[in-house]
Amino acid sequence: MLASHHPPAVAEKGTLYVVATPLGNLRDITQRALDILGSADAIAAEDTRNTRHLLAHFGLNTPCFALHQHNEAVAALRVLERLRAGEAIALVTDAGTPAISDPGGRVVAMVREAGLAVVPVPGPAALTAALSVAGLGETGFVFGGFLPARSGPRREALKRLARGGLPVVLYEAPHRVLECLADLAAVCGDQARLMIARELTKLFEEVFCGRLGDAAAWFAADANRQRGEFVLIVEPPLAATEETRPALAAEELLRLLLEELPPTRAAKLAARITGEPRQALYARALAMKENHRVG
Known part of the structure; x- marks a missing residue:
């Protein structure tokens, strides 16, 4: 049951807060996220420049330090040290929820193994935002995140993901999205149902729903559609394709x-x-x- 009133959240000492931040629309941030970001002793951020811009928009000036895929092992030790010293640390990525195809998983695991508290501050995530408008995930889904960059390993990963017959949710970069769609068609067939969510919650948000075989024409109709960040959701056909x-x-x-x-x-x-x-x-x-x- 929802409580009728919650006082402002205050970051507790010795606790790591995993804070979701907007994908694009700043109005999607939660009041609890703002409370924690404002009361934490420091923020571990994927890109400190982006996070400082977010904080400035809401009148906050909490100190930030970098924690990204290239320094996560070292930065995680710094987080652990500060938590043991009694500080409250917030963990954020550039957009969405940390540790979901984004940096953060390693530091969360280390903090938990050390017996310290990890608290989620839920909010925006491209995964759930896309699923909510796809109409494909009500009976379950498989999340593949970002697949390998090369076609061969990518197809092998797709075959493994598609075998269960559940909708497969992927993230993809703009320079690889067409190649990924070609591999999806090879594994799942041109008639598989597909949703492409582009630039979710941002100014140029677009959603395509149709068949895999029609996706190339959708991209060809507007060159700008190959820009931005993508969530792909494909529903494998009930009958296995030749490759699976x-x-x-x-x-x-x-x-x-x-x-x-x-x-x-x-x-x-x-x-x-x-x-x-x-x-x-x-x-x-x-x-x-x-x-x-x-x-």
């Missing part, structure tokens, strides 16, 4: 063979029929047997 079917077929075949054969023979036959590695199939067979025994 072999792995699924091998698993089902293995399951059937195990009804009549021991794991060694089942894996050997499944490998001969499907071409999948025998050792991998044997390991999977043992896992299936164990799961069946536990069940």
Whole structure:
């Protein structure tokens, strides 16, 4: 139940606050986030220039220090030291929620392992903002974040993500978005449902909903659409595509063979029929047997 009144939040000593900040529209910040950012002893920021701009907009001047992907290991030690000294530290990224495809996960883990308090201050996140307007994630979803930059590893990652049949949510950079869509089409097929959310909450926000095969034409209609930050949500078709079917077929075949054969023979036959590695199939067979025994 929601309380009728909450006093202003005050950052408690020796506590790390993971604070969500606006994706683009500054009016999306929460009052609690402002309370914590204003009362913390210091702010660990992905980019101190961006965070100081945010603070100045709201009349705050809390000291900032840098914590980003290139210095997180060292900066995390600094955070730990200051928390142990009794300070309250707020952790922010340039936009959205820290530690979700953004810096912060390592420092949160270190603080928790040290037995110190970590408190979420929830708010904007591109992941949930995109899902809320997609109409695709009501029964669950898989979050892949940023995929590998090269096509081969990216396709392998997509195949793993798509096997569950749930909508797949991805983040992508503007210079790779078309390549990523091509790989998505190769793995999920042109008819898979797709949502592209571009520049969420910002001045040039756009959302495309349609089929994967129509995405290229949408981008071609306006060159500016390749700019900005993207969230992609694709719903794999119920039937596996040619690239995902072999792995699924091998698993089902293995399951059937195990009804009549021991794991060694089942894996050997499944490998001969499907071409999948025998050792991998044997390991999977043992896992299936164990799961069946536990069940």
